[in-house]
Amino acid sequence: MASKKQTSSKSAKNAASKSAKNAGSKSAKGTASKSAKNAGRKGRAVQVAQPKPWGLILTFSAVGVVALGLIAAAVFVVWDRSRPPEGVTDFYGEYANYQEASEAIDDGDITAEDLEHPWVMQQNHLDADEDTTNDTPTYEVTPPAGGNHLSQWQTCTGTVYAEPIADGNAVHSLEHGAVWLTYDPELVDDDQVAALSSKIEGRDYSLMSPYPGQGVAVSLQAWGVQYQTDSADDAKIDEFLNYYIQNGDNLAEMNATCTGGVSTTQAATGGSETDMTEEEMAALLEEMESSAPAEGEG
Amino acid sequence: MSRLWQKPAVLVAIAAVLMLGAGFAIGWVSATATPGNDSPEAGFARDMQTHHQQAVAMAMYEWQNGEDEAMRAIAYDIATAQAAEIGMMRSWLREWDVQLSSGEPMAWAGEEHAHGAEDGGLMAGMATDAEMAEFQQLTGYEADVMFAELMIDHHIGGIEMAETVVELSDDETVVGAASRMITVQKGEIANMEGHLERILAAAEGTETE
Known part of the structure; x- marks a missing residue:
């Protein structure tokens, strides 16, 4: 492509100097601009043959390409950093995060019930x-990743709980x-529990607990998302920890501790459960049965 | 203009000027860029949030359960001021578009300050879970005394962290805030020491009477 440009540039040059000769100029070696000027007096046809400053165009183009490349790289870095890790299941449907979903509701575009999982916008104290x-x-999801809950939160200042905790907290x-x-105590050994604990311990806005029967070794929950x-x-x-802890776009409540x-x-608190329906009792018994071996280990 | 294409020297000169301009632009951009994810500023803001968070918890407990009015006033002051500072640091982090949390506390401050998982990821001056649990069983005079002891240590650790970022950073906002934290916390240490002495002396007085 470059060689083609050069050729056309050359022929343009020849044409210009030829017309300069025809114009009776003594300096056949005269600069293009001079020839062009002389030619200009003769007529328009010669002006069309005026050479293009290819060198300049190429230089400017190169500088432009480099600059664009730098901008594109910067944009990519920012864009990449603002994306959640791959493989995360989010429950916001067509919305990217809590912020977007709540803005759509505030704008009156939708109501919470229109969401694929309305519970991502349900924040009442049950x-x-x-x-x-x-x-x-x-909860619809196990372990739960949002929805109505209890009035007390579970302390989460990088706290590692050795026993299961209440979903609602x-x-x-x-x-x-x-x-x-x-983690599922049946699928994770003691060394792995220790390794996982070291990721959580002392890290504000994180907590860890066994979840018997979850059926997968490790599950991570932030509001409306799960991995x-x-x-x-x-x-x-x-x-996941790096991205979702206190993620500004995914905060269901700002600046809470x-x-x-x-x-x-x-x-x-075991045994203090009362006023249960038969179904709940059955579910609890089932849960206790499935978690029994794990408790034996602990 | 049409003359330029025949003079390589001019082209080179223009290119050189452009490149110089680009160089200045890059330099300008990086000089005005916000602190990055691994910067001391971001590390300080992240870790100081956690550090402050515990101070707020301690002070809230003292405010509710202590008995000495002066100590409770200090606690109120610490809880409200440090909670506000947490919000300020969080805003920085969001504005800089960096992580709000890191798995490596104090990594920004260099080797000698780095704390491993052995001490539960606690930063300088922070109370252990056991200490917090013990404190949160106390009321009245006993709460006042343990609050002062824990909070003085907490502030000493906080001042150390703030001094480290003042050393490492050129960011006016961060250095300014860290300097204010140092001044305020040094003042509070002096006050808490004074009141603690008074409270202990009064208790001794009642015991000997």
Whole structure:
């Protein structure tokens, strides 16, 4: 392509100097501009043959390409950083995060019920009324990743719980911008639990607890999103923590703390459950059965 | 203009000027760029949030359960001021478009400040979970005393962190805020030491009477 340009540039040059000769100029070696000027007096046809400054065009183009490349690189870096890690399941449907979904509702484009999973916008305290059956909320997703919850949040200042915790408290922690790491005690060994603990311990806005029967080694929950993996040393675990802890676009509640919550586990509160329906009792018994071997290990 | 294409020297000169301009542009952009994810500024803002968070929890407890009015006033001051500072640092991090949390506390401050998982990821001056649990069993006089002891250590650690970022950073906002934290916390240490002495002396007085 470059050689073609040069050829056309050459022929243009020849044409210009030829016309200059015809014009009777003595300096056949005269500059193009001079020839062009002389030619100009003769007529328009010669002016058309005026040479293009290819060198300049190429130089400018090269500089332009380099500049554009730099801008594109910068844009890519920012864009890439603002994307969630791959493999994350999000429950916001066509919306990217909590922020977008809540803006759509505020703008009147949709109501929360129009969302694929309306619970991502449900943030009520279920224990606010006297009906105590609400004190053990059930969730569509296991482990839960958002929705109505209990009035107390689970302390999540990088807290590692050795026993299962109440879903309703943990979901409240997610609302505060925390990431909840759960593991299936039957699928993760002690060394792996220790390795996972070291990721959470002392890291504000994170908490970890066993979740018997979740059926996958490790599951990570932030409000409205979840990542599940069969490998306890999946590098995505760190990515998820880095990306979702206090993620500004995914905060269901701004500037809430992880201190000041409850730190009770189900082992500590076990047996205090009352007023259960038969179904709930059956579900609990089933859960206890499935978690029994794990408790034996601990 | 049409003369230029025949004079390579001029082209080279123009190119040189453009490249120089681009160089200045890059230099300008990087000089005005916000702190990056691994910068001392971002690390400080992240870690100081966590550090402050515990101070707020301690102070809230003292405000509710302590008995000495002066100590409770200090606690109120610390809880409200540090909670506001947490919001300020969080805004920086969002504005800089960096992570709000890191798995490596104090990594920004260099080797000698880095804390491993052995101490539960706690930063300088922070109370352990056991200490917090013990404190949160106390009320009245005992809460006042343990609050002062824990918070003085907490502030000493906080000042150390703030001094480190002042050393490492040229960012006016961050250095300015860190300097104010140092001044305020040094003042509060002096106040808490004074009140603690008074409270202890009063207790001794009642015991000996």
